[in-house]
Amino acid sequence: MLTNVSLYIFAIMETLVKKSRKEQIEEKATQLFQEKGYAATSMRDLAQVLGIEAASLYSHIKSKEEILQKICFRMADEFFKSWEEVEKENSSMAEKMKKAMAAHIKVITQDTASSAVFFNEWRHLSEPHLSDFLAMREDYEGRFMQIINDGMASGEFKTVDPKFMMLTILSSLNWTHNWYNPSGSLSPLEVGDRLSNLLLNGLNK
Amino acid sequence: MLTNVSLYIFAIMETLVKKSRKEQIEEKATQLFQEKGYAATSMRDLAQVLGIEAASLYSHIKSKEEILQKICFRMADEFFKSWEEVEKENSSMAEKMKKAMAAHIKVITQDTASSAVFFNEWRHLSEPHLSDFLAMREDYEGRFMQIINDGMASGEFKTVDPKFMMLTILSSLNWTHNWYNPSGSLSPLEVGDRLSNLLLNGLNK
DNA sequence: CCTACCGATCGGTAGG
DNA sequence: CCTACCGATCGGTAGG
Numbered sequence: 001m002l003t004n005v006s007l008y009i010f011a012i013m014e015t016l017v018k019k020s021r022k023e024q025i026e027e028k029a030t031q032l033f034q035e036k037g038y039a040a041t042s043m044r045d046l047a048q049v050l051g052i053e054a055a056s057l058y059s060h061i062k063s064k065e066e067i068l069q070k071i072c073f074r075m076a077d078e079f080f081k082s083w084e085e086v087e088k089e090n091s092s093m094a095e096k097m098k099k100a101m102a103a104h105i106k107v108i109t110q111d112t113a114s115s116a117v118f119f120n121e122w123r124h125l126s127e128p129h130l131s132d133f134l135a136m137r138e139d140y141e142g143r144f145m146q147i148i149n150d151g152m153a154s155g156e157f158k159t160v161d162p163k164f165m166m167l168t169i170l171s172s173l174n175w176t177h178n179w180y181n182p183s184g185s186l187s188p189l190e191v192g193d194r195l196s197n198l199l200l201n202g203l204n205k
Numbered sequence: 206m207l208t209n210v211s212l213y214i215f216a217i218m219e220t221l222v223k224k225s226r227k228e229q230i231e232e233k234a235t236q237l238f239q240e241k242g243y244a245a246t247s248m249r250d251l252a253q254v255l256g257i258e259a260a261s262l263y264s265h266i267k268s269k270e271e272i273l274q275k276i277c278f279r280m281a282d283e284f285f286k287s288w289e290e291v292e293k294e295n296s297s298m299a300e301k302m303k304k305a306m307a308a309h310i311k312v313i314t315q316d317t318a319s320s321a322v323f324f325n326e327w328r329h330l331s332e333p334h335l336s337d338f339l340a341m342r343e344d345y346e347g348r349f350m351q352i353i354n355d356g357m358a359s360g361e362f363k364t365v366d367p368k369f370m371m372l373t374i375l376s377s378l379n380w381t382h383n384w385y386n387p388s389g390s391l392s393p394l395e396v397g398d399r400l401s402n403l404l405l406n407g408l409n410k
Numbered sequence: 411c412c413t414a415c416c417g418a419t420c421g422g423t424a425g426g
Numbered sequence: 427c428c429t430a431c432c433g434a435t436c437g438g439t440a441g442g
Binding site for chain 3: 427429430432439
């Protein structure tokens with residue numbers, strides 16, 4: 001009797017915890033795309049990791065590129081969502097920049113594998129997805145540039161080339177996906193603090 | 206008579222300026238690897254750009270990967286060579302870091318296409334080349350970390366995590382290959398100055 | 411540098 | 427989710 005109840009509860013939990021086959025496919029694909037790159041990952045590689053035949057993948061997905069699209073646009077959504085809390089900050093542009101950097105780092109550290117695919121494999125998107133992607137990126141980069149421009153106008157920031165500045169900041173931020181270890185001792189907040197402190201105040205004493 | 210002499214001189218100049226077929230192959234391959242990635246570039250793509258058949262490529266090269274190896278290890282050589290002038294600088298660690306950054310930027314800006322392949326496609330190297338490559342990179346990164354450690358010891362730099370600092374600096378530096386335009390108005394030296402000023406002194410006034 | 415060709419592998423479909 | 431299979435393309439070789 002007790003055993004039956006236990007098994008029943010276990011079955012419910014499994015249903016709650018277990019990922020759908022489609023989710024499993026996307027998760028493993030993300031790992032493979034990160035490790036080998038999109039082009040060098042075959043559907044047979046992916047199927048093997050999941051223990052099924054390559055043809056069976058197509059019961060759950062439409063194409064190889066569909067997986068890439070899901071990853072790239074889901075991450076883009078995350079970055080835009082994270083910007084909502086940034087917009088609330090208006091005390092100073094230095095503070096707003098810190099918030100923006102922290103928000104950006106939070107998204108990356110939450111899923112470094114998807115971030116790697118987002119940053120490195122987007123060029124394999126076909127049209128019109130590629131153009132959509134690039135338009136979103138330009139929008140997002142423009143928001144960082146706006147903070148820089150506002151900070152220069154208010155006299156908080158040095159006079160710099162805003163685009164150059166934005167590219168430098170984002171490259172430092174984006175690179176974290178390569179070395180951040182979620183099970184390490186550094187929290188996402190600490191990474192954000194260190195990076196914003198460095199980029200705003202410099203290495204010199 | 207004059208025409209014959211002119212043609213003769215022209216022929217000599219052409220010989221001096223004209224790249225060997227092997228050099229042409231490497232140059233076009235670099236462009237394609239940058240644009241589409243190594244794995245997504247086929248030997249038929251490469252042959253088409255050169256106006257020959259894919260099979261003809263193999264009179265000049267041994268394999269597709271050989272081209273990638275050439276690009277990656279040539280760039281690695283350039284980075285190590287550029288370090289020689291850095292070693293001479295010992296007035297201060299801030300100055301040495303500036304020199305190191307300028308040297309690094311100089312190599313990247315001199316050949317942004319090869320740099321892109323170097324930074325993005327090295328993972329397609331097979332063993333033992335991959336291990337060699339990673340060992341060289343670790344050596345190079347260690348040199349930047351040494352400057353940071355020395356600068357902290359001398360009291361010039363803030364107390365930071367040296368590895369974190371090194372990764373942040375190099376990511377900013379390395380990203381330049383993505384946006385630097387050799388025919389634009391910004392000289393390699395100016396890029397180096399701006400980046401070292403930002404990373405050493407920060408954006409805040 | 412070409413023609414002709416190789417075996418292997420690719421993304422994906424049909425039908426059950 | 428599988429078997430069986432498709433046409434296309436891959437890196438590369440033989441022989442001239």
